[in-house]
Amino acid sequence: MLDAHVVRRRDAFTVDVALQVERGGALALFGVSGAGKSTVLSCIAGLETPDRGHVRLDELTLFPPSLPLHRRPVGYLTQEANLFPHLTVEQNVRFALDGERDSPWLDELRDRLRLHAIWKAGATRISGGQARRVAMARMLARRPQLVLLDEPFTGLDRHLVRGLLDDLLAWHAALGFTLVVVDHQPAILERLTRRALVVEDGRVVQDGTWEALRATPATPLLRDLLAPL
Amino acid sequence: MIGRSRLIGRAGVGAFTLALLYPLAALFAPVGGWDWSPQVAGPSIDSVRTSIVLSALAMVIVVAIGTPVALYLARCARRERVWWQAALLASILLPPLALGILLSIAFGPAAPFGAALAHIGVGTTNTATAFVATQVYVSIGYYVLGAVAAFEGVPRALEAQAALLGHAPFDVFRRITFPLARLGLAVALSIAWVRAIGELGAVLITAYHPSGMAVQLWVNLQSFGLPAVMPLLVIFLAATLPLPWLAHVLAQRRARA
Numbered sequence: 001m002l003d004a005h006v007v008r009r010r011d012a013f014t015v016d017v018a019l020q021v022e023r024g025g026a027l028a029l030f031g032v033s034g035a036g037k038s039t040v041l042s043c044i045a046g047l048e049t050p051d052r053g054h055v056r057l058d059e060l061t062l063f064p065p066s067l068p069l070h071r072r073p074v075g076y077l078t079q080e081a082n083l084f085p086h087l088t089v090e091q092n093v094r095f096a097l098d099g100e101r102d103s104p105w106l107d108e109l110r111d112r113l114r115l116h117a118i119w120k121a122g123a124t125r126i127s128g129g130q131a132r133r134v135a136m137a138r139m140l141a142r143r144p145q146l147v148l149l150d151e152p153f154t155g156l157d158r159h160l161v162r163g164l165l166d167d168l169l170a171w172h173a174a175l176g177f178t179l180v181v182v183d184h185q186p187a188i189l190e191r192l193t194r195r196a197l198v199v200e201d202g203r204v205v206q207d208g209t210w211e212a213l214r215a216t217p218a219t220p221l222l223r224d225l226l227a228p229l
Numbered sequence: 230m231i232g233r234s235r236l237i238g239r240a241g242v243g244a245f246t247l248a249l250l251y252p253l254a255a256l257f258a259p260v261g262g263w264d265w266s267p268q269v270a271g272p273s274i275d276s277v278r279t280s281i282v283l284s285a286l287a288m289v290i291v292v293a294i295g296t297p298v299a300l301y302l303a304r305c306a307r308r309e310r311v312w313w314q315a316a317l318l319a320s321i322l323l324p325p326l327a328l329g330i331l332l333s334i335a336f337g338p339a340a341p342f343g344a345a346l347a348h349i350g351v352g353t354t355n356t357a358t359a360f361v362a363t364q365v366y367v368s369i370g371y372y373v374l375g376a377v378a379a380f381e382g383v384p385r386a387l388e389a390q391a392a393l394l395g396h397a398p399f400d401v402f403r404r405i406t407f408p409l410a411r412l413g414l415a416v417a418l419s420i421a422w423v424r425a426i427g428e429l430g431a432v433l434i435t436a437y438h439p440s441g442m443a444v445q446l447w448v449n450l451q452s453f454g455l456p457a458v459m460p461l462l463v464i465f466l467a468a469t470l471p472l473p474w475l476a477h478v479l480a481q482r483r484a485r486a
Contacts (some may be wrong), residue, residue: 047389069392070401082390086408095404096394142395 002146002178005053006043008036015039015202019180023058026172026179028189028196030213032221036202037182041148044180045069045076057146057178075144075177079154081131083123089134090119096141109137113167129160136164140171147172149181153188165191186210186226198222256463264456269449273461276445281468283357283441284426287364291372291421294365296414299376300402304385314374321370329434332363336435353435360436364425372421379413380406412480419473426469442468 005018015036021027029037042048044055046062046069055062062072083092093110097103110119113133118126126134132152139147149168153161169192172179183189189196190210198206198213206218217223265273302310323331336343336353343353353359383406391401407414429443437444442465449457 045393068397069389070395070397072393074393076390076393078386080386082384082386084387084391084405095391095396098395138394 002044002055002057002180004040004044004055006040006050006055007052008039008043008048008050010036010039010202013202017197017199017202017204018053019197019204021178021180023178024176026181026193026195028193029180029182029199030186030189030196030225031184031199032225033184035199037199038150039202040199041076041150041180041182044146045074045148046072047076073142073145075139075142075147076150077132077135077139077148077152078150079152081128081135083131083134083138085122085124087123088119089115089121089123089126092123092134093137093141096138106141109141112170113137129156129164132156132160132164133167136167136171140175143175144177146178146180149179149183149192151183153183153185161188168192184225256459260455260459262456263459264453265460266457269453269457269460272440273445273449273464276440276442276461277464277468279357279360279439280426280441280443283360283439284364284422287361287368287425288418288422290361290365291369291425292418295369295372295376295421299373299417300380300406302373302377303380310377314377317370317373320366321374325367325428325430326434328366329363329431332366332431333435336362355436355438357436357439360432360439360441363431363435364428367428367431368421368425371424372417375417375420376410376414379410379417382413383409412476415476416473416480419476423469423473 001023002019002021004020006015008015013036017029017036017040019027019029019040029040031037039048043050043053044062046066049066050063054064057073060073061067062074083089084095087095090110093115094106097106110116113136115130115134115137118130118134123131123134135152153164156164165188171177172192179192181189181192194209196208196210196213197204198218200219200221206213206222213222214226217226302313305313320328333354334340336346336359338344338347346353351358353362387405387409388401391405392398396404426441427443429447432441433444433447440448442461446458446461446465449461
């Protein structure tokens with residue numbers, strides 16, 4: 001189970017968000033850009049240190065004290081694929097698998113994420129959509145207990161987004177990781193989670209299923225965000 | 230077809246480059262037969278050996294100390310870095326002769342630290358130790374500033390991602406930070422190398438003996454004139470130029486790739 005309470009001062013307001021997700025569950029953080037969603041995710045991942053609060057994952061305390069990044073069983077994907085540019089696709093994925101030379105697991109990742117054609121290519125020689133798939137393979141290679149997604153579908157066309165969402169859902173079911181995902185597009189979040197936490201100006205304004213959010217949005221801004229274009 | 234303005238620009242840069250490289254034409258100047266007689270060759274060869282071996286040792290020290298310092302500076306808060314870099318700049322901006330005098334006093338027997346070193350048998354004037362220490366002082370600032378820029382060029386997000394993939398800090402440095410910064414580090418090292426091996430002013434004060442190439446060139450000029458300088462000058466250029474030239478060319482090629 002992920003149990004987190006993140007308090008982090010920012011210029012305009014203080015982010016103060018508490019959340020709980022059952023083991024293997026999925027939660028969306030939803031709100032406008034700049035609401036503090038990414039700050040929460042970044043604090044859970046360990047890239048930022050909260051001013052106060054706690055982050056626990058099952059029996060493991062991530063904060064406080066702040067657990068070093070390399071000891072966190074956390075996968076983190078953002079809109080930047082952040083592939084290592086001096087390595088090939090294979091080396092990028094293998095990077096998360098130190099010690100496992102010819103692992104069937106690696107083959108499975110390669111085949112199921114359709115990376116065969118670019119497996120030996122340099123990481124800078126592939127397209128944006130391919131790079132996101134490689135980043136996903138690299139993240140999953142370590143079999144993380146917790147996966148944090150910070151708008152990893154930004155800038156991709158619908159076809160690519162649909163493919164990535166299908167992949168992600170399949171791996172979520174197969175590996176059973178806990179998932180927290182941030183985006184400002186409800187259509188994407190609704191495919192990944194049943195439940196969402198709505199964040200405005202660093203505070204949780206509503207917590208519920210997508211149906212409940214649509215039926216009784218807590219704020220005018222949320223109503224606007226969920227309304228069709 | 231190349232435009233007229235492009236042609237004029239190219240001609241201008243060509244003239245500038247010719248003027249810049251013009252001093253090399255002196256290698257073909259009619260200075261008389263080059264003097265490589267035994268009394269010139271013996272000390273000159275010794276100076277080459279001294280410069281290469283001791284400068285290489287100085288570079289090992291520069292890299293060993295300068296790399297972690299540069300990594301810290303590249304990763305600390307910008308406000309903190311300004312102060313550290315101000316101190317580094319001060320060391321770089323000291324005129325070499327002034328630095329040599331300051332070093333010889335600070336490490337000389339009149340100063341407590343120099344006295345302590347002398348007490349344990351470490352000679353700080355006209356020794357290999359003095360030569361290496363002086364080279365480290367004159368070059369480490371250049372290396373650190375260059376290395377800071379190289380490390381700053383490595384995105385922090387990549388290091389964080391590597392750590393989140395289970396790699397401890399040293400492993401992240403070895404497998405991500407260093408490979409991505411290595412060309413910048415090579416350029417920084419090559420500048421430090423040129424600065425160290427070419428140093429005359431400071432070394433003249435602290436380590437006239439054992440004479441390195443720079444000091445020996447000066448001695449040859451004073452004692453035997455230009456014909457005795459030219460052979461050692463060619464060796465001097467061959468020892469100093471290729472490494473930084475290659476590092477810069479490689480860095481440029483990588484930047485274009």
